[in-house]
Every structure is written in structure tokens, then in C-alpha cells.
Amino acid sequence: MMMNRFLPLLPLLLVSHLSSLVQPMPSSTAAVKLATAEAEGGTVLHRSKRGWMWNQFYLMEEYTANEYQYVGKLQSNMDRLDGTVRYVLTGEGAGTIFQIDEKTGDLHAVKKLDREEKANYTLQVKAVDTRTNRPLEPETEFIIKIHDINDNEPKFAKATYTASVPEMTAVGTPVLQVTATDADDASYGNSAKLVYSILQGQPYFSVEPDTGWIKIALPNMDREVREKYQVVIQAKDMGGQMGGLSGTTTVNITLTDVNDSPPRFASSSYHLSTLESADVGSIVGRIKAKDGDEGQNAEMEYSITEGDAKDFFSIISDKITQEGIITIKKKLDYERQRVYTIKVEVNNTKLDYRYISFGPFKDMATIKITAQDVDEPPVxxxxxxxxxxxxxxxRGNTIGKVTAWDPDSPHHPVRYSIDHHTNRDKLFYIDPIDGSITTLHPLDRELSKWHNISVLATEINNPQQMSRVPVLIKVLDVNDNAPEFAMYYETFVCENVKAGQIIQTISATDTDEPLVGHKFVFSLNSNNPNFTILDNEDNTARILTRRSGFNRHEVSAYYLPVVISDNGFPIQSSTSTLTIRVCGCDGSGNLRSCSVEALLLSAGLSTSALVAILLCIILLLMIVALFSALKRQRRKEPLIISKEDVRDNVVSYNDEGGGEEDTQAFDMGALRHPEVLESNKQRRDIIPEILFPYHRSSPTPECTDARDFINCRLQENDNDPSAPPYDSLATYAYEGNGSTAESLSSLGSSVTEGDHDFDYLSSWGPQFKKLADMYIGKDKA
Structure with missing residues (x-):
């Protein structure tokens, strides 16, 4: 309402207030004409000094009145107010943000402006003759600046800050500086002038109004009393005056520890007891002082300073538990002394001399140790x-507690321990004082549902007196195992399969034990164009095809990832891959054949492994073929090979000599002739005659040809008791009488080597084969 009342005065105020900010413009009374005549019939151009009635304008941002915001009036001295002049506005926002009355030159802002988006606009205006549509004056540029209003609140860089400062820090010590920013114009007014104040955190902390530095405001702030503080800082613009906008941030400040707390015993005296027969070095008891500090500032060291039993006991400082462990240094004697007194002092190992005035950083306690006689074991x-x-x-959580006492004296303490034979994996630990059992390692029900340990209770006065109790620890199940396939599935899909056909039913298993039974959910981790899954909701699922027709020559196997989830808390899930082979089937869907690659891929082999296996198979086949060829070659060796391998002493000669009639060239008696009786030479394939005397049932009959000769030799071996007990093939090279081949000597041949006639071999071949088959068959019989 107040703004609307003064709107008629706004143009006058703008002209009066802003005239000093604009460069002086030439007046209309000093017009200069510049005439230029062209050679023939040229027009004359007049340039007159412009005489605009205008100024540099200012507008308020976020203008909310119903009427358009009036900027000012633009008028040329060439305008006689007779409607012959038209004003044209161009530049930033012309026509969209700013509009000009073409007849009067009145300029308005038709939209609400935001200085934070754009601070000033540069526009151009020109006066045009409406009759000729030619400009009366050159185009002139002017600027409209946007006045800032306080429409942006301060904002901090972070919503939450964290800081730490040592306890007992002096007043005025800086902790942290927080800064805020304001989007308003800092050069105009106080819209961006910020002042910081503290809304929460007094009287412990304060903040500097101009800089935002948070400082200690309270002396001797003790971490042991309070460790964490939350401070709320406010930033307010307009210099902190009323009506300004504000923003806040939270600062979490933690006091860090310094060694300002001395160790203190909970009591000035302690009573312990031990058996007089306790061995040297055995533990009598433990004492512990309290220290409010933490970390290294809480490390303590114990020592025995005086007492009549100083020579009987010693104390060890446990660096982990910060306890003082009292052990026996010298053998005790119950009959001589029953009560021993020592004084134990505790000190901090690391001192901060800045806080020594809080001291002394040590404490003293008197410990009385009673020697006990033998008694009954604990119960x-x-x-x-x-x-x-x-x-x-x-690990480290207490799972239970056992309790035992000395029946001779209920006030005598007992010490607890676990029999290491029942705790070989060191899964459990028992507090030797109160009998609390804790875990040393995480337990796994799937590995062992029960753990049976034996706890020993030993009297401190007499370690030989002990009792044993079984402790049965049942491990309760939690859902920490994901389900998986119940078995390995060998799945195949036929090439001629139809869409929607079931190719496999799968199930899952889980090693956990839910309270209400397993409930598995099956799904695919992505949309598969070839297969889909249908959950039967009975812990099984069906795999179905999504399309018809597969080609094993294009793709021999498909891999389908199946996600299986259980119903435990928290829900566990796993992804198992189902290998689906593409196989050829008959019309009824019966499997005919699958590619080797698919079979091997279903076993989880890679392509390189398949190639290696195939190469090995080919190499093995080549070796077998070569071995068979060599074996056949060995079977076709010539009748006469060497002197050492001939069973019946067939002698071969390489001396042609003088032919068959030359009896001086070699010993004719060495030839194997049927009419010659067998000599006493031993055969290589039978046992020597020393063990089995050589016997011949009858003399060799007359054998005139090869058939008779072989039959004679066969009969001879059958009746020979010294013949070997296995099949043996004997070969003979005796030609017999009347050989059709006549002499085989090359000396008697009148034809060349290539003209020999080998028909005698073909004529004798079938007879030798028949005789050899008969011989082998009879020998085997």
C-alpha cells in the first residue's frame, strides 16, 4: 500500500536522484546539421545532436504490485507530440521483460525481476518517423540497474561441523571457524552484512560476531565430566538488526583426553589368600586401580614398596588389562605365618606436567594375603x-557363568579355568575370578552345533584341590548362509523345442535352520530372451523356454544365472548358474545327440581346455595307431631273423660257398634235417634238463616233406614232458626233398635279380598257412 501511494512520484524521483550518475547529454538547442550532397540528385542527410529526455534508471527487484513497474519516459526533442514519431526498444529483455509505449516513450517492466539472477540490463532505443519509417536519431544505449532487497538468507557451507579440543583448554582458545554466505548485494545496504551468534552451547563456548570463530568460554572443561557438546551457531544479515534473515549450523565438539586424572584404588586395603603349598611364581590374585583417562594416559604400573612380606611376593603389571598381578616369590609356610602384609603403589607411566597440580598421580593400597591349609575341592x-x-x-561377549565355592570355607575364593583338552581351538575364555565364560572367536553352527568343554574350579589356597564340571554350549542358528542349488543339474534343450516347454525343475538347499522351515524364492537376475523361470512356491522352480527352435551349431550351450533367496532375517541370496546344452532330439523329445563342446562346457570347461583335450585325444589315437602298425610289422618278420632268436637252432649262413655240393664251406651236420636225431642242446624257452631230465618217447619217424616234418615236430612237442607250459610258435626253414625251387643260390642262377620266379612261394603259401593254423590250434589245446 505504501509503495502504491508513491508510484506517481517515482519517475520524478528517479530523474532527480540519478541525474548525477549519467553522463551529461547534449541539449536540443545545440543541434548540429551535417549535410552531404551526392553528385546527382542525392539526398541530404541531417545529423542533429540528440535531445533525449532520459536518464539511467533503477528498478526494485521482487516488485509485487498489480500494475506494471514504471521505469521512466524516453522522449526525443524531434517529437512534436503529433503522433509522427514511433519509439523502438531493443536489447536485453526488450519485449519480454521491458515494454515501451511506441507513441509516448513510457517504459515499463512487465515481469518481476531478481537481482541474483541478473543485476542490470542494457537496452537500445531509437525514434523512427512513422511516415517514412526512417530513424530520426541514431540508436542510443542506456542501462537499467536492479536495486537489491533482502530476499536471501545466509547459508553455511556445511549443515554440520565436527571439531575437537583438548580438555582443560584455556578460555579464549579458538576451536573452529564457521562461515556463511549471503547471495544479496554486499555493496548496497546491509542485506549481505552478517553477524554470528550462538544459540546453543553457552556457557561452554562463544562465537565472534564478525569472524565466526568458536572459542572456549568456560575454564577447566573436564572430559571425565562431559565429553561431547553440541553448539548451534546463527548467521543473521542486516547487521543482526530486526527483520534480517538468518541461517544456522550445528557444530559437534568433542573434548579429547589429557592426563589430568590420577589413578586411584577402589579400596585402601585388599584381602587375598593362597595355599601354603602354592608353587613359586603362581598367581595369588589381581588388583586394579581406576583411572578416568583413556589410552596411554590410563596406563598404570604397580610396585610393592614395603611390608613384612615384601620378600615373599612380587607384582607384575598387565599392560592389557592394567591390572597388578601378585605372584609368589618365596615359598610360604602356614605353620610359621598365616597372614602376610604388603603395600602396593600404582603410578601413571606417562605424566603431563602441565596438569601435575591435579596430582599426586599415584595411590597406595595395603594387601593382606592369608595362607590357607589344605581343604576339599570346590563344589x-x-x-x-x-x-x-x-x-x-x-568375540568377547559373555555367554554364561559358572559358580563354585569351597565347602570348607564359603568365603574362600576359587579360580576358574577351562581344560585345554576340551578347548583345543581356544574358542572360549573364562574369567578366573567370577566364572564368566566369553567367546574368543566367532562360532559357526554349520561347522559344529554343540561345544562341550570342561571347567575347572581350583581353590586359590590349594591349587591341587579342584573339581570339574561339563559345560554344554549350544550354538543357535542365524541366517548367515545363502541358499544354492540342491544338486548339479545336467540340463538340455531340444533344437525343435516349442516356446513355453519345461526343460528342468530345480530345487535349493540351505545349511541354516529356520524356525518355520525353508522358503526359497527363485528368480532371474535379468530378462532372458531364451528362457524364463516359474516359481512353484514349494521350494522348487521350473525352467521354461521363451522361444521356439535352437541351433546347437550356432550356440552349443546357454548359461542361465538363477537368483535364490531365503526367508530368513536378514534375507540371504545367491546366484547359481544353470548350464543348458542344446541337443538334437526326435519328435517325442527324446535325446539323440549333443555336441562334444556342449558336453564339455556343461562340465565347466573353458574353450582353451576343450581344445587341449581334443588335441590330447588326437595324439593318443595317433600313438595307438602307430603302436598297432608296429605290432603288425613285428608279426610279419621273416622266418630267419638272428641266431639268438631262433628257438630250434636253425643256423643261417651268409657265405655262398660253392653251392649245395660244396660240403667244405660249412658243417652240413648243423642243418636241421628230420633224419638227424635231436642233440642234447637246451631250449631257451623251457626249464633246463638239470631239473627235468630230457626224455624222448620214441625216435623221430621218417619225415620226407614239409607236412610230415611239421607233424613230427608237433607230436614230438606234445610228448615232451620238458616242453614249456605255454603256447610257443616254432619256425623252420627246411626245404624238404625235391623242392620245386631247386637251388636258391645266386651262383646257380642264370637270370638277373629282377627275373627270379617266385611261384614256388605262392604254391607253398596256402599249405604253410593251413599247417600253421593246425599247429597253433593243437598247441593251444
């Missing part, structure tokens, strides 16, 4: 103990 409250623990219990 447990029950037997056996049954404990239950979840398998996801973290």
Missing part, C-alpha cells in the same frame, strides 16, 4: 551347565 552349583549362544555373537 559347583549345578552339573552339567547348558548354555546357549547365537552363532553371530561377537
Amino acid at each position: 559347583f552349583s549345578m552339573s552339567p551347565y547348558v548354555l546357549e549362544v547365537r552363532e553371530d555373537t561377537a
Whole structure:
């Protein structure tokens, strides 16, 4: 309402207030004409000094009145107000943001402006003769600047800051600087002038109004009293005045520890007891002082300073538990002394001398140790103990407690331990003082559902007095295992399969034990164009084809990832891959054949492994073929090979000599003739005659040809008791009488080597084959 009342005065105010900001413009009374005549019939151009009634304009951003915001009036001294002049506006926002009255030159802003988006606009205006449509004056440029209003609140760089400062820090110590920014114009007014203040966190912290530095405001802030603080800082514009906009941020400040707390015993005196027969070095008991500090500032060291039993005991500082362990240094004697007194001092190992005034950083306690005589073993409250623990219990958590006492004196403490034979994996630990059993390692129900350990209770006064109790620990199941295929599936799809046909039914298994039974959900991890899955909701699922027709020559096997989820908490899931081979089938869907590659791929072999296997198979086949060829070649060796391999002493000669009539060239008696009786030479394939005397049932009959000769030799071997007990093939090279080949000597041949007639071999071949078959068959019989 107030703005609307003063709108008629706005143009006058703008002209009066902003005239000093604009460069002076020439007046209309000093017009200069510049005439230029062309050679023939040229027009004359007049350039007059412009005489605009205008100024540099300012507008307010975020103008919310109903009327358009009036900018100012633009008028040329050439305008006689007779409607012959038209004003044309160009430049940034012309026609969209700014509009000009073509007749009067009045300029308005038709849209709400935001200085943060654009701070000023540069426009051009010219006066045009409406009759000739030619400009009366050159185009003139002017600027419209947007006045800023406070429409942006301050914003911090972070919504939450974290900082730390040592405890006992002096007042005024800087902790953290927070800064905020304001999008308003910092050069105009106080819209962007920020002032910081603290809304939460007094009287512990303060903030500097101009810089945003957070400082300590309270002396001797103690971490042991309070460790964490939350401070809320506000940034307000307009210099913090009323009506300004503000923004806030949160700063979480933590006090870090310094060694300002001395160790203190909970009591000035302690009472322990031990058996007089305890061995040197055995533990009597443990004491522990309290220190409010943490980390290295809480490390303590124990020592025995005085007492009548200083020579009987020693103390060890446990760096992990920060306890003082009292051990026996010298043998005790119950009959001489029953009560021993020592004084133990505790000190911090690391001192900060800046805080020594909080000291002294040590404490003293008196410890009385009573020597006990022998007594009965401890008694447990029950037997056996049954404990239950979840398998996801973290290491170090207490899962149960056993209790035992000395029947001779209920006030005598007992010490607990676990029999290491029942705790070989060191899964459990028992507190020797209170009998609390904790886990040393995470448990796995799938590996072992029960753990049976034996806990020993030993009297501190007499370690030989002990009792044993079984502790049965049941591991409760949690859902920490994902389901998987119940078996390995050998799945195939026929090439002529139709869409929607079931090719496999799968099921899953899970090693966990849910309370209400397993419930598996089957799905595919992505949309598969070839196959789909249908969950039967009975822990099984069906694999179906999505299309018809497969070609094993194009793709021999498909891999289908199946996601299986259970119903436990939290839900466990896994992805198992189903290998589907493409095979040829008959019209009824019966499997005929699959490619070798698909068969091997179904076994999980890679392509390189398949190539290697095929090469090995080919090489093996080549070796077998070569071996068979060599074996056949060996079977076709000539009748006479060497002197050492001839069973019946057939002698071969390479001396042609003088032919068959030359009896001086070699010993004719060495030839194997049927009429010659067998000599006493031993055969190589039978046992020597020393063990089995050589016997001949009858003399060799007359054998005039090869058939008779072989029959004679066969009969001879059948009746020979010294013949070997296995089949043996004997070969003979005796020609017999009346050979059709006549002499085989090359000396008696009148034809060349290539003209020999070998018909005698073909004529004798069938007879030798028949005789050899008869011989082998009879020998085997």
C-alpha cells in the first residue's frame, strides 16, 4: 500500500536522484546539421545532436504490485507530440521483460525481476518517423540497474561441523571457524552484512560476531565430566538488526583426553589368600586401580614398596588389562605365618606436567594375603551347565557363568579355568575370578552345533584341590548362509523345442535352520530372451523356454544365472548358474545327440581346455595307431631273423660257398634235417634238463616233406614232458626233398635279380598257412 501511494512520484524521483550518475547529454538547442550532397540528385542527410529526455534508471527487484513497474519516459526533442514519431526498444529483455509505449516513450517492466539472477540490463532505443519509417536519431544505449532487497538468507557451507579440543583448554582458545554466505548485494545496504551468534552451547563456548570463530568460554572443561557438546551457531544479515534473515549450523565438539586424572584404588586395603603349598611364581590374585583417562594416559604400573612380606611376593603389571598381578616369590609356610602384609603403589607411566597440580598421580593400597591349609575341592552349583549362544555373537561377549565355592570355607575364593583338552581351538575364555565364560572367536553352527568343554574350579589356597564340571554350549542358528542349488543339474534343450516347454525343475538347499522351515524364492537376475523361470512356491522352480527352435551349431550351450533367496532375517541370496546344452532330439523329445563342446562346457570347461583335450585325444589315437602298425610289422618278420632268436637252432649262413655240393664251406651236420636225431642242446624257452631230465618217447619217424616234418615236430612237442607250459610258435626253414625251387643260390642262377620266379612261394603259401593254423590250434589245446 505504501509503495502504491508513491508510484506517481517515482519517475520524478528517479530523474532527480540519478541525474548525477549519467553522463551529461547534449541539449536540443545545440543541434548540429551535417549535410552531404551526392553528385546527382542525392539526398541530404541531417545529423542533429540528440535531445533525449532520459536518464539511467533503477528498478526494485521482487516488485509485487498489480500494475506494471514504471521505469521512466524516453522522449526525443524531434517529437512534436503529433503522433509522427514511433519509439523502438531493443536489447536485453526488450519485449519480454521491458515494454515501451511506441507513441509516448513510457517504459515499463512487465515481469518481476531478481537481482541474483541478473543485476542490470542494457537496452537500445531509437525514434523512427512513422511516415517514412526512417530513424530520426541514431540508436542510443542506456542501462537499467536492479536495486537489491533482502530476499536471501545466509547459508553455511556445511549443515554440520565436527571439531575437537583438548580438555582443560584455556578460555579464549579458538576451536573452529564457521562461515556463511549471503547471495544479496554486499555493496548496497546491509542485506549481505552478517553477524554470528550462538544459540546453543553457552556457557561452554562463544562465537565472534564478525569472524565466526568458536572459542572456549568456560575454564577447566573436564572430559571425565562431559565429553561431547553440541553448539548451534546463527548467521543473521542486516547487521543482526530486526527483520534480517538468518541461517544456522550445528557444530559437534568433542573434548579429547589429557592426563589430568590420577589413578586411584577402589579400596585402601585388599584381602587375598593362597595355599601354603602354592608353587613359586603362581598367581595369588589381581588388583586394579581406576583411572578416568583413556589410552596411554590410563596406563598404570604397580610396585610393592614395603611390608613384612615384601620378600615373599612380587607384582607384575598387565599392560592389557592394567591390572597388578601378585605372584609368589618365596615359598610360604602356614605353620610359621598365616597372614602376610604388603603395600602396593600404582603410578601413571606417562605424566603431563602441565596438569601435575591435579596430582599426586599415584595411590597406595595395603594387601593382606592369608595362607590357607589344605581343604576339599570346590563344589559347583549345578552339573552339567547348558548354555546357549547365537552363532553371530561377537568375540568377547559373555555367554554364561559358572559358580563354585569351597565347602570348607564359603568365603574362600576359587579360580576358574577351562581344560585345554576340551578347548583345543581356544574358542572360549573364562574369567578366573567370577566364572564368566566369553567367546574368543566367532562360532559357526554349520561347522559344529554343540561345544562341550570342561571347567575347572581350583581353590586359590590349594591349587591341587579342584573339581570339574561339563559345560554344554549350544550354538543357535542365524541366517548367515545363502541358499544354492540342491544338486548339479545336467540340463538340455531340444533344437525343435516349442516356446513355453519345461526343460528342468530345480530345487535349493540351505545349511541354516529356520524356525518355520525353508522358503526359497527363485528368480532371474535379468530378462532372458531364451528362457524364463516359474516359481512353484514349494521350494522348487521350473525352467521354461521363451522361444521356439535352437541351433546347437550356432550356440552349443546357454548359461542361465538363477537368483535364490531365503526367508530368513536378514534375507540371504545367491546366484547359481544353470548350464543348458542344446541337443538334437526326435519328435517325442527324446535325446539323440549333443555336441562334444556342449558336453564339455556343461562340465565347466573353458574353450582353451576343450581344445587341449581334443588335441590330447588326437595324439593318443595317433600313438595307438602307430603302436598297432608296429605290432603288425613285428608279426610279419621273416622266418630267419638272428641266431639268438631262433628257438630250434636253425643256423643261417651268409657265405655262398660253392653251392649245395660244396660240403667244405660249412658243417652240413648243423642243418636241421628230420633224419638227424635231436642233440642234447637246451631250449631257451623251457626249464633246463638239470631239473627235468630230457626224455624222448620214441625216435623221430621218417619225415620226407614239409607236412610230415611239421607233424613230427608237433607230436614230438606234445610228448615232451620238458616242453614249456605255454603256447610257443616254432619256425623252420627246411626245404624238404625235391623242392620245386631247386637251388636258391645266386651262383646257380642264370637270370638277373629282377627275373627270379617266385611261384614256388605262392604254391607253398596256402599249405604253410593251413599247417600253421593246425599247429597253433593243437598247441593251444
